[in-house]
Amino acid sequence: MSEYLLEVRNLQTRFELFRGTVKAVDGVDFTLREGEILGLVGESGGGKSVTGFSLLGLIDPPGRIAAGEVIFRGENLLEKSEEEMRRIRGKEISMIFQDPMTSLNPLHSIGRQIGEMLALHTPLSPADRRKRSIELLREVGIPNPEDRLENYPHQFSGGMRQRVVIAIALAANPKLIIADEPTTALDVTVQAQILALMENLVKRFGSALILITHDLAVVSEMTHRVAVMYCGRVVEEGPTRELVRHPFHPYTKGLLESIPRLSGERSRRLPQIPGMVPSLFDLPPGCSFAPRCGYATDLCRKEAPSMRSVAPGRTVSCHNPVQGGEEAEGHGR
Amino acid sequence: MLKYLLKRLVQMIVVLFTVSVIVFLVMSFTGDPVLMIVPPTATDAQIAEARTALGLDRPLWVQYGVFLQNLIRGDLGVSYIFKRPALTLIVERMPATLELVFFSVLLSLAVALPCGVYAGARPNSPFSRAVMGGSLLGISLPSFWVGILLIFYFAVEKGLLPSSGRGATAPLFGIPFAFLTWDGFRHIVLPAVTLALGTLAMLIRLIRAQIMEVMRQDFIRFARAKGVSWRSLFFSHALKNALVPVVTVFGMQIGSLIAFATVTETIFAWPGMGKLLVDSINTADRPVIVAYLMIVAAMFVLINFIVDIVYTLIDPRIDLR
Structure with missing residues (x-):
């Protein structure tokens, strides 16, 4: 078996729509070791969520996985039958x-929803499933879990529901958890609690985690490595600490600079990346980011860059990487 | 819960009172029952005498007062034609209608649930398209025509099934039911199919649309990410969520089937309440008509009450208050 838990190679997921084909994921590569936390970062529409769903084979028509490999524990998941994937x-x-608010079935008690996961994937008896469900709820910090097993999702707050979802995700002791913007829908105060809980639990359960988010601040705090996605491609990848301190890709630099900060000078306007994510129906030739990039040259507008190594463990897909990994302003965390 | 029950009871009384006023008013403006009862050779004096005997010479509000007084005592009047209490006449014929409706409902559910769920799960499959086309026919074809067609084919051409009457009956709890005997059961088949057709077609379309709606929800995707099988996904996760609107429509359908089995009962000469109503309208037998409408109104209220209770069993978020 390889040194990696998960290797994604040249993953391409397309949606064949009436207006044309959308390459939502267009040749994504990344790897993940056991127990590692990877951040998948980018703006909305960058293909992060579709990447996550593609790994599980949960792409419905008109979408389809057109090419690539998802090697999980030495086996290509894209070659598995629906029954095997299940x-x-x-x-x-x-x-x-x-x-x-929407990922739990509103008509099933949470005990039943956790129990369903245990019934599907563990040999536990109904009585043991109940015991394990209570343990899991306690793990994720639900007070009085014995009494709450019979409760329905609408009787929980948003943060508590996400804890229940986490308990369900952990129930069968998975090797890998994909968390798709797990805190975006929550109050800011609850976000930090949920993230700390997840970080703590994946460590305890020994699971690897792919954290899909648009929030680089979140990523910089809890991930080991980061892959930055733009228009269906990974444009930069590397260890979190170095990537945040010295971004090579102008897009990464832009994302980092647009995080508001409390310290430092306040008179300055918050820098932003000009323009918008281009329509996936109508991608520019050359580098997708070129129209919004301050470093773009004629070459960028003509020819798409390919992924190359720029430093140990660091790869970037850019013709003109920010020189020597220019320090993003104020982000020497 | 007790408070809710009381509230519903008060509502029920208000509804029934309103219905009684409307029914009584409308009935007193249509036809003259006296002329239907007296022989054609009766003199004016005899007609006036009959009118006085029935109490129809008194002012309308007095007639209504008497009716209401009797109603509270559970007396819905005596049939002009049969000379027997209207309530007894209707209750005697109720089992026939109820068993007919019961079998139509059973048939609609047995067909509509699996077909609707499957058509909703695979909305683009040939089966789904066939179901949609077929159900459109089922909704648009009038039941009297379908009934006659069924009689023509199965009774006249093939001679497989009887075309009229209820056949032999056997008692259950002292009430005679046809479905308990083979002969009676054979008599039920054609009218039950005729009556079921419209409901069945509508339920299929409704269930299909609801399932399609639910399948788009996040929790279905989450269930798939848990590794839930397709079968369990549809029948355990999706169907229950699709059910609340279905139960609403279903409840109203049962009410309509009981109340308006009239046409089907007439075609198949099924001796139920509907046939009694048609006969009573023909003879302007006012007490029977009024009693029938009151009972049907009470049934509607009762069925809606049951539907509300069923809601709470399906959806824990629905709170009866």
């Missing part, structure tokens, strides 16, 4: 969704 989903790889 046994992997939840047991080996589980997922946490963005909005806990």
Whole structure:
């Protein structure tokens, strides 16, 4: 078996729509070791969520995975049958969704929803499933778990529901958890609690985590490595600390600079990346980021750059990487 | 819960009172029952005498007062034609209608649930398209025509099933039911199918639309990410969530089927309440008509009450208050 838990190679997911084909994920590569936390970062529409769903084979028509490999524990998941994938989903790889208000079935008690996961993927008896469910709820910090098993999702707050979702995701002890914007729908005060909980639990359960988010601040605090996505491609990848301190890709630099800060000078306007993410129906030739990039040259507008190594463990897809990994302003965390 | 029950009871009384006023008023403006009862050779004096005997010479509000007084005592009047209490006449014929409706409902559910769920799960499959086309026919074809067609084919051409009457009955709890005997059961088949058709077609379309709606929800995707099988996804996760609007419509359908089995009962000469109503309208037998409408109104209220209770069993978020 390889040194990696997960290797994604040249993953391409397309949506064949009436207006044309959308290459939502267009040749994504990344790797993940056991127990590692990877941040998948980018603006909305960058293909992060579709990447997550592609790993689990949960792409519905008109979408399809057109090419690539998803090697999980030495086996290519894209070659598995639906039935085989069903046994992997939840047991080996589980997922946490963005909005806990809608990801739980409103008509099933939470005890039943956790129990369902245990019934599907563990040999536990009903009585043991109940015991384990209570343990799991306690793990994720639900007070009085015995009494709350019979409760329904609407009887919980958003943060508590996300804790329940996390308990479900962890129930079968998966090797990998994909968390798709797990805190975006929550109050700011609750976000930090949920993130700390997740960080703590994946460490304890020994799971790897792919944290999909648009929030680089979150990523810089809890991930080991980061892959930055733009228009369906990974444009930069590297260890979190170095990537945040010395971004090579102008897009990464732009993302970092647009995080508001409390310290330092305040008179300055918050820098932003000009323009918008281009329509995926109508991508510019050459580098997708060129129209918004301050460093763009004629070459960028003609020819798409390919991924190359620029420093140990650091790869970037850019013709003119920011020289020597220019320090993003104020982000020497 | 007790408070809710009381509230519903008061509502029910208000509804029934309103219905009684409307029914009584409308009935007193249509036809003259006296002329239907007296022989064609009766003199004016005899007609006036009959009118006085029935109490129809008194002012309308007095007639209504008497009616209301009797109603509270559970007396809905005596049939002009049969000379028996209207309530007894209706209750005697109720089992026939109820068993017919019961089998139509059973048939609609047995067909509509699996077909609707499947068509909703695979909205673009040939089966789904066939179901949609077929159900459109089912909704648009009038039941009297379908009934006659069924009689023509199964009773006249093939001679497989009887075309009229209720056949032999056997008692259950002292009430005679046809479905308990083979002969009676054979008699139920055609009218039950005729009656079921419209409801079945509508339920299929509704369930399909609801399932399609639910399948787009996040929690379905989350369930798939848990590794839930397709079967469990549809029947355990999706169907229950699709059910609340279905139960609403279903409840109203049962009410309509009981109340308006009239046409089907007439075609198949099924001796139920509907046939009694049609006969009573023909003879301007006012007490029976009024009693029938009051009972049907009470049934509607009762069914809606049951539907509300069923809601709370399906959806824990619905609170009866």
